[in-house]
Amino acid sequence: MKLDGKSVLVTGASRGIGREIALEFAREGANVAVNFSGSEAKANETVDEIKAMGRDAFSVQCDVSNAESVASMVKETIDRFGKLDVLVNNAGITKDNLIMRMKEEEWDDVININLKGVFLCTKAVTRQMMKQRSGRIVNIASIVGVSGNPGQANYVAAKAGVIGLTKTTAKELSSRNITVNAVAPGFITTDMTEKLTEEVKSEMLKQIPLARFGEPKDIAKVAVFLASDDSSYMTGQTLHVDGGMVM
Amino acid sequence: MADVLERVTKIIVDRLGVDESQVTLEASFKEDLGADSLDVVELVMELEDEFDMEISDDDAEKIGTVGDAVNYINNK
Numbered sequence: 001m002k003l004d005g006k007s008v009l010v011t012g013a014s015r016g017i018g019r020e021i022a023l024e025f026a027r028e029g030a031n032v033a034v035n036f037s038g039s040e041a042k043a044n045e046t047v048d049e050i051k052a053m054g055r056d057a058f059s060v061q062c063d064v065s066n067a068e069s070v071a072s073m074v075k076e077t078i079d080r081f082g083k084l085d086v087l088v089n090n091a092g093i094t095k096d097n098l099i100m101r102m103k104e105e106e107w108d109d110v111i112n113i114n115l116k117g118v119f120l121c122t123k124a125v126t127r128q129m130m131k132q133r134s135g136r137i138v139n140i141a142s143i144v145g146v147s148g149n150p151g152q153a154n155y156v157a158a159k160a161g162v163i164g165l166t167k168t169t170a171k172e173l174s175s176r177n178i179t180v181n182a183v184a185p186g187f188i189t190t191d192m193t194e195k196l197t198e199e200v201k202s203e204m205l206k207q208i209p210l211a212r213f214g215e216p217k218d219i220a221k222v223a224v225f226l227a228s229d230d231s232s233y234m235t236g237q238t239l240h241v242d243g244g245m246v247m
Numbered sequence: 248m249a250d251v252l253e254r255v256t257k258i259i260v261d262r263l264g265v266d267e268s269q270v271t272l273e274a275s276f277k278e279d280l281g282a283d284s285l286d287v288v289e290l291v292m293e294l295e296d297e298f299d300m301e302i303s304d305d306d307a308e309k310i311g312t313v314g315d316a317v318n319y320i321n322n323k
Contacts, residue, residue: 130289175285 012091064117170236186242
């Protein structure tokens with residue numbers, strides 16, 4: 001097992017990619033704090049599955065764009081597990097619209113959760129990780145943060161921001177043995193992408209050299225790699241896990 | 248006062264690997280003791296633990312010398 005006994009906090013872990021990351025980390029031996037915003041029942045399902053594997057887990061409600069809420073979530077995780085080895089910044093939302101139609105509120109909501117949330121969670125765990133002289137931060141960005149995508153100005157700006165934040169955090173914390181890397185998923189089948197029309201989906205499929213949509217597991221496996229000792233000589237990187245969509 | 252200085256000095260010597268004689272009240276963490284910004288943040292964290300107090304980010308930013316740290320702790 002690659003993460004035996006590690007203490008991990010995964011944001012947005014009740015559904016989709018975050019849920020699969022939480023489960024995959026547990027399969028590799030980690031104890032997991034399962035953060036959710038609204039879906040408590042789903043989060044508890046994830047927790048139950050993890051406990052069934054013999055690991056410790058608990059669900060924790062938190063709006064990642066709220067500093068106080070984030071601080072108490074991190075404290076709860078450290079109190080429960082006694083340490084914090086890995087933070088996975090996964091929580092994210094979409095509010096798609098063309099720029100000319102995008103409401104200021106749609107812009108702010110997505111930036112607050114998807115970008116400010118990563119900053120706040122990162123800030124909240126650094127103290128503990130610096131004291132430990134070790135830590136791993138894995139940010140879930142998106143391939144559109146690299147390529148751009150019409151209709152997603154807010155989401156793309158936030159995800160490109162996460163990639164930049166990953167590099168800066170990596171540089172600031174490298175001397176304390178904390179690595180910070182990002183995963184940029186392509187088209188992954190989740191609730192978030194289910195919303196797209198068949199027409200959009202078939203257009204997207206044409207742009208994927210590996211000719212299939214990704215599964216949450218494709219991302220979770222790479223997140224495990226970035227959280228494990230296997231990637232100890234990597235920091236500040238963004239791995240594209242997108243079937244070759246953007247090279 | 249002496250006790251606080253002694254405890255602060257011990258932490259600085261341990262953390263920054265400097266000689267005890269260099270740790271004077273006037274000594275600046277960054278300029279005289281070779282600390283970088285992260286070292287100062289860590290020193291503040293250790294002082295919080297040692298003296299069981301919370302030092303806010305605003306206050307922490309004002310701590311530049313050994314004397315600043317000692318005075319801050321004594322005034323709490």
